Structure formats: structure tokens, C-alpha cells
Amino acid sequence: MSVAGKEHDLAGMYGPGSHSALYNWQRRVQTRLGNAVVLWMARRYRSIPERPGYRMGAGIGALMRRVSPRHHRIVLTNLRLALGSEKSEAELREIAAGCYRHLGKCLVEFIRLPALGSSDIKRMVDMRGFENIDAALAAGKGAILITAHLGNWEMIGTRIAAQGYPLNVIARAQRDDVLTEFIRRTRESSGMRVFHQDIAARRTLAALRQNQVVGILMDQNAGDDGLFVDFFGHLASTAAGPAAFALRTGAAVLPCFGWRNADDLHTAVIGEPVPIVRTGDHQQDLLVNTARFTKIIEQQIREHPDQWFWLHKRWKSRPPEEHRS
Numbered sequence: 001m002s003v004a005g006k007e008h009d010l011a012g013m014y015g016p017g018s019h020s021a022l023y024n025w026q027r028r029v030q031t032r033l034g035n036a037v038v039l040w041m042a043r044r045y046r047s048i049p050e051r052p053g054y055r056m057g058a059g060i061g062a063l064m065r066r067v068s069p070r071h072h073r074i075v076l077t078n079l080r081l082a083l084g085s086e087k088s089e090a091e092l093r094e095i096a097a098g099c100y101r102h103l104g105k106c107l108v109e110f111i112r113l114p115a116l117g118s119s120d121i122k123r124m125v126d127m128r129g130f131e132n133i134d135a136a137l138a139a140g141k142g143a144i145l146i147t148a149h150l151g152n153w154e155m156i157g158t159r160i161a162a163q164g165y166p167l168n169v170i171a172r173a174q175r176d177d178v179l180t181e182f183i184r185r186t187r188e189s190s191g192m193r194v195f196h197q198d199i200a201a202r203r204t205l206a207a208l209r210q211n212q213v214v215g216i217l218m219d220q221n222a223g224d225d226g227l228f229v230d231f232f233g234h235l236a237s238t239a240a241g242p243a244a245f246a247l248r249t250g251a252a253v254l255p256c257f258g259w260r261n262a263d264d265l266h267t268a269v270i271g272e273p274v275p276i277v278r279t280g281d282h283q284q285d286l287l288v289n290t291a292r293f294t295k296i297i298e299q300q301i302r303e304h305p306d307q308w309f310w311l312h313k314r315w316k317s318r319p320p321e322e323h324r325s
Contacts, residue, residue, distance in 0.1 A: 061104025082232035098306030129270030136252035142208030148219035149309035161191030237317035243289035
């Protein structure tokens with residue numbers, strides 16, 4: 001069956017599109033409680049030692065899996081959709097459990113970031129491929145790092161900033177303004193500059209024209225504004241920003257991914273530039289390049305499936321033609 005043919009099976013896979021007032025109230029309460037816990041932990045455990053922090057993080061992850069059955073169902077739905085034809089149900093559930101343990105550790109690492117120095121970050125993240133950034137910046141048009149919510153993406157950004165590169169990151173604001181500000185401050189204390197989406201396009205273009213580095217997480221549902229490209233065999237709405245910026249500025253596009261090792265230290269690689277397709281048909285160029293970037297992300301997730309953010313409703317948005325059928 002073709003990819004397009006499969007897409008009709010995805011309707012309603014995350015449940016009904018509208019919910020009762022009680023359900024929505026429960027979600028809001030759950031979100032606010034979760035945010036409050038994160039902010040409390042940030043104050044209480046910022047200076048927790050490394051090894052106890054990892055043990056606590058793994059425990060938090062296991063607790064998260066039990067506290068929110070709704071999110072666990074999303075994780076399993078996504079895993080079955082992406083890998084169900086390749087792995088058994090037991091294997092998918094083990095990946096899900098590993099994902100939660102990993103995310104709990106990522107949370108503790110993020111909380112600890114402001115207390116870490118440059119030498120700590122360099123010890124914790126073995127990063128290779130800086131020469132690819134150097135080559136891109138030598139061309140004078142800036143560098144676009146495409147990445148995903150894989151491994152600990154926050155540690156990867158911090159490591160690049162610790163190397164002295166002018167790193168800007170595009171981020172979505174959280175529903176809670178206090179949490180948004182906490183995340184922004186934490187990132188900027190680590191040497192990054194944050195562009196929230198409402199001003200991201202203008203500031204990204206300015207940064208690239210100033211020959212700086214911009215990191216873009218492009219693995220989440222882009223809603224009605226995205227382009228639908230193949231992701232694990234199914235169409236997914238995907239941000240076209242990286243392709244658009246590259247086509248407009250000539251900036252090099254470098255894949256940048258990291259993963260957690262068994263000892264909880266990290267390895268990351270900045271890859272060589274992805275060749276940009278330019279046919280003269282702008283819309284087609286956006287689609288083709290976005291599809292190529294997404295395929296690179298998929299390949300990286302396949303190598304470390306327990307370290308991707310499966311809690312997100314990646315395939316929620318559907319192409320217009322599905323609604324017409």
C-alpha cells in the first residue's frame with residue numbers, strides 16, 4: 001500500500017478531536033501541576049550531584065509513565081505507528097519504558113544546567129564535527145543546525161555554545177508564561193540566544209546574515225502551516241523553516257544529533273552539509289528539502305528509538321485531501 005493510501009487509517013488515532021469540559025479541565029489542572037513540580041524541582045535540586053541526579057531522573061521518568069496514562073497511550077500509539085511492523089509489542093513497551101527513564105534524566109540535567117561550568121559540559125558531551133561549522137561560517141552565510149528532540153538536545157546546544165559559537169535556537173513558548181521564562185533563562189544562562197516563534201523568522205534571517213549559527217528542532221507537528229512529508233511511512237506536517245532559510249540565505253544545513261550513552265554521558269555529531277535542491281520551483285524545493293531533512297531525522301531516531309520524544313502527537317495534523325475524502 002502506498003504512503004498516501006495508509007494515511008486514511010490515521011484519522012482519530014489519538015482519540016476524538018473534541019472533549020468534554022471536564023476532560024479539558026483535568027488536562028489544564030494536570031499541566032499546571034506538572035509545571036509547578038518542574039519549577040519546584042528547579043529551585044530544590046539545581047545543585048544535586050550528578051550520579052544521584054541520574055538515579056532520581058530515572059525514578060521521575062518511571063513515575064511520569066504511571067501518573068499520566070493518557071501520555072503513555074500517546075507514546076504507545078506513536079511507537080506502533082512508526083515501528084509496529086518491525087518490532088513486537090513487548091519491544092515497543094520496552095522502548096516506551098526506556099523513553100520515560102531517559103526523559104526523567106533529561107529533566108534533571110536541564111535543571112542542573114545553570115550550575116554547570118564550561119568544563120563540566122565539555123566533559124559530559126563528547127561532540128565531534130566542529131570543523132563542519134567552521135567550514136560553513138568560513139563561507140560567510142551562517143549555519144543552520146537541524147536536529148530533533150533526540151538524546152538530550154539541551155545538552156547538545158549547551159555544548160556548542162560552550163565551544164564559543166554564536167548559537168541561536170528557535171523555541172515554542174509554553175502555555176505557562178512562568179515556565180516559558182524559566183526555560184528561556186536556563187538556555188540563555190548556558191550561552192544560547194532564544195528566538196520564540198512569533199519573532200523567529202525575522203531574527204533567524206538576521207542571525208544568518210550576521211554569519212551566526214541557528215539551531216532548529218524540526219521534528220514536531222507543524223499544524224496547518226507545515227508541509228506534509230513522509231516520516232516513518234506516514235505523512236506528517238513538518239516545519240519548512242530550515243529549507244526556506246537555506247534557500248533564501250545560502251546558509252549551510254548541518255545535521256546535528258546526540259545520544260545518551262550507557263554511562264549517562266553524551267556523544268554528539270555535527271554532520272557534513274546536506275546538499276540543497278534548487279530547481280527554480282520554490283514550493284517544490286521547500287517540499288523536497290524538507291522531506292530530505294525529515295528522512296535524516298528518522299534515520300537517527302531509528303538508531304536510538306528509546307531516546308526520542310514519543311509523547312508528542314507527531315501525526316495529529318492530516319493533509320487537506322484526507323478531510324475531503
